Amino acid sequence: MRLLMSSSAVRLTALLVFFAGAATAQPADPLPSWNSSVSRTALVAFVDKVTTAGTPDFVPPAERIAVFDNDGTLWAEQPMYFQAFFVFDRIKALAPQHPEWTDTEPYASVLKGDVTRALAGGERALLQMVMATHADTTTEEFERLVREWIATARHPTTGRLFTEMVYQPMLEVLSCLRANGFKTYIVSGGGIEFMRPWAERVYGIPPEQVIGSSIKTRFEMRDGRPVLVRLPELNFIDDKEGKPVAIQQHIGRRPIAAFGNSDGDLQMLQWTTAGPGARFALYVHHTDAAREWEYDRASSIGRLDAGLGAARAGGWTVVDMRQDWKVIHPAEKK
Amino acid sequence: MRLLMSSSAVRLTALLVFFAGAATAQPADPLPSWNSSVSRTALVAFVDKVTTAGTPDFVPPAERIAVFDNDGTLWAEQPMYFQAFFVFDRIKALAPQHPEWTDTEPYASVLKGDVTRALAGGERALLQMVMATHADTTTEEFERLVREWIATARHPTTGRLFTEMVYQPMLEVLSCLRANGFKTYIVSGGGIEFMRPWAERVYGIPPEQVIGSSIKTRFEMRDGRPVLVRLPELNFIDDKEGKPVAIQQHIGRRPIAAFGNSDGDLQMLQWTTAGPGARFALYVHHTDAAREWEYDRASSIGRLDAGLGAARAGGWTVVDMRQDWKVIHPAEKK
Numbered sequence: 001m002r003l004l005m006s007s008s009a010v011r012l013t014a015l016l017v018f019f020a021g022a023a024t025a026q027p028a029d030p031l032p033s034w035n036s037s038v039s040r041t042a043l044v045a046f047v048d049k050v051t052t053a054g055t056p057d058f059v060p061p062a063e064r065i066a067v068f069d070n071d072g073t074l075w076a077e078q079p080m081y082f083q084a085f086f087v088f089d090r091i092k093a094l095a096p097q098h099p100e101w102t103d104t105e106p107y108a109s110v111l112k113g114d115v116t117r118a119l120a121g122g123e124r125a126l127l128q129m130v131m132a133t134h135a136d137t138t139t140e141e142f143e144r145l146v147r148e149w150i151a152t153a154r155h156p157t158t159g160r161l162f163t164e165m166v167y168q169p170m171l172e173v174l175s176c177l178r179a180n181g182f183k184t185y186i187v188s189g190g191g192i193e194f195m196r197p198w199a200e201r202v203y204g205i206p207p208e209q210v211i212g213s214s215i216k217t218r219f220e221m222r223d224g225r226p227v228l229v230r231l232p233e234l235n236f237i238d239d240k241e242g243k244p245v246a247i248q249q250h251i252g253r254r255p256i257a258a259f260g261n262s263d264g265d266l267q268m269l270q271w272t273t274a275g276p277g278a279r280f281a282l283y284v285h286h287t288d289a290a291r292e293w294e295y296d297r298a299s300s301i302g303r304l305d306a307g308l309g310a311a312r313a314g315g316w317t318v319v320d321m322r323q324d325w326k327v328i329h330p331a332e333k334k
Numbered sequence: 335m336r337l338l339m340s341s342s343a344v345r346l347t348a349l350l351v352f353f354a355g356a357a358t359a360q361p362a363d364p365l366p367s368w369n370s371s372v373s374r375t376a377l378v379a380f381v382d383k384v385t386t387a388g389t390p391d392f393v394p395p396a397e398r399i400a401v402f403d404n405d406g407t408l409w410a411e412q413p414m415y416f417q418a419f420f421v422f423d424r425i426k427a428l429a430p431q432h433p434e435w436t437d438t439e440p441y442a443s444v445l446k447g448d449v450t451r452a453l454a455g456g457e458r459a460l461l462q463m464v465m466a467t468h469a470d471t472t473t474e475e476f477e478r479l480v481r482e483w484i485a486t487a488r489h490p491t492t493g494r495l496f497t498e499m500v501y502q503p504m505l506e507v508l509s510c511l512r513a514n515g516f517k518t519y520i521v522s523g524g525g526i527e528f529m530r531p532w533a534e535r536v537y538g539i540p541p542e543q544v545i546g547s548s549i550k551t552r553f554e555m556r557d558g559r560p561v562l563v564r565l566p567e568l569n570f571i572d573d574k575e576g577k578p579v580a581i582q583q584h585i586g587r588r589p590i591a592a593f594g595n596s597d598g599d600l601q602m603l604q605w606t607t608a609g610p611g612a613r614f615a616l617y618v619h620h621t622d623a624a625r626e627w628e629y630d631r632a633s634s635i636g637r638l639d640a641g642l643g644a645a646r647a648g649g650w651t652v653v654d655m656r657q658d659w660k661v662i663h664p665a666e667k668k
Contacts (some may be wrong), residue, residue, distance in 0.1 A: 056414045062534075108510055181541075191585075192586070200396075206396060207586030208399075208542075208584065208585045208587070214578075217579050217582060217583075218579070219578045219579055219601055220606070225608055226578065226580065226601065226604045228578060235583075241553035248473055248550065248562055250543065251542045252526070252527075252542055252544060253542070267553055267560065270555075271553070274559055274560050
């Protein structure tokens, strides 16, 4: 029944597009923020190919799965992953309940505003801070904390809300794929419950299509009411080799299109393109120092090194942000 | 866009139902295998309530999540969980590669056909056999093994294919809910990759809506091709307190309807009904010794004891299989 409804919806959409086309003589461009480019052409050709019935590359709607990394692919990730700002703000908010943090690293440095020193302990220090700030709440309380923070917190250099730091051309890709019967998923190294509260509003991606890193939770009854308590214990890191593992666990079928921006996405792109039939893999290459940031092989955040070689060898699409994108963020739209 | 398409599809369905109704004077009964009963009435009233726009109980389609246990709820589970037959058949198939099994328990008993003795070690022995038979393949190989087995293996007492042991009245509930804009999920203690290969064909539930117990997998490159290798290491047991945990992990929102048959489903039903607004919880009570099996409080498989008390206290729906269902399995349909 779900399949029937899904294909009915596709036919309905096709019909609406047809009438819209008849009225305006030319259907609206689904990718208005993309310059004519090799990458745009490759994307459009792929969508045409898999949605044209009766051809060998046709893919039924149920199998049109597209996966997107989030940090650096759907929204920016400089000067550090946005979730780290949430972690630091939570440490400041929780500090009164943790007087010991005043002279315990990495908390002490966060409270003094010394981000560099706070992160000097590398991934281990960051993970420690994530545990301290993301656990010991119920899932409902945590969702509320994220909602409140994301509604007001602002990027340190642009002054924009973090949700305004999304990439307009990628929003158009998401919409275009969904209009063509695709199911769009986020597959991110970021926290699954950090993304879910706003992914539907910002990206049109519902909670059940958000995959990410997670801590464990425990079911318990509190005053006769069931709650899920978030525990300071790692459950899963959704990065590198973890991405195909999580895709299999959550989706149970191989995507036909994958979008990323770093070596952390490489295995997801390899897994996606290794299936039979038409496949599409795209790297967003951060090449725009003026409008965004310029970084790749040497960056500690979003390093893209092995991925560039794999893209060349595999004939994957590499977006040159500076050349290919008319605007970066939604606010720049005319 | 997904939401728009989904509600378009719902409207289209409503329209089609309207025209169908106009042509035949009376729309077809969506639950033809259900006798008039308290349980049928409660189910229909719930669906009407949450789908009637403009009322306080209306639930938008995106939030119409229904979760179903599998063993004993969607298909039978006697004389033992059907997946155990798959385990035993795999042990027999793998025995030539494991000469040591001839005198190692529990394998030796399986090979001698002594199921009772093979299962004497309880859950630990069963888990050991699951690991030995479900791991050390790629995900693709395992899917093929399940497909081949489920296409031919037969139930020991009825002689039917296991997929013919599904409950016709529950197939009608699944279809009815989906026709009313619900997304239907399996949330089972059974293996997630044991159910996915046939759940879409048999239940209309796609792989991404199947949740279950799992072992770990590892991404690796074999001859330049990426594979996911199944490891003999437990990842997650999707039973009891694990069910709400898995629902949050996979779906990220609380279901509004839950269907089970045992104490293993109790926490899922508690979690579902504890949310605000209209909620529906249903237990299938195995009361039909003639057409199926009769068991509850004292059964080692599908024990329903605490759940019966919770159902009474919470006003949940309890299906009396003998009284409420006209037919049990699809083959009995006139």
